[in-house]
Amino acid sequence: MKSNYNWLGDYIRQADVRNRDLSVATLLGLSIAKQFIPSIANIIGTDMSSYKIVKPRQFGYVPVTSRNSEKITIALYEGTAPISL
Numbered sequence: 001m002k003s004n005y006n007w008l009g010d011y012i013r014q015a016d017v018r019n020r021d022l023s024v025a026t027l028l029g030l031s032i033a034k035q036f037i038p039s040i041a042n043i044i045g046t047d048m049s050s051y052k053i054v055k056p057r058q059f060g061y062v063p064v065t066s067r068n069s070e071k072i073t074i075a076l077y078e079g080t081a082p083i084s085l
Contacts, residue, residue: 030085034075
């Protein structure tokens with residue numbers, strides 16, 4: 001195993017932009033296959049203002065791993081318009 005790994009935090013930063021003005025209506029989820037997928041959640045009546053906005057070329061990460069065993073859920077968003085996550 002390489003011993004000259006660099007800390008990932010030296011190359012990325014957390015983006016925490018929320019959908020406060022409800023400008024983004026598209027809701028996507030993340031799969032354990034590392035892909036953005038259409039959300040299956042019923043969002044009727046849901047307050048979307050606290051959802052995070054993911055812009056093109058940003059990563060999405062979901063820290064919940066209970067259903068994924070040891071896998072992490074992360075993906076690069078390569079779409080053209082902002083989405084909610």
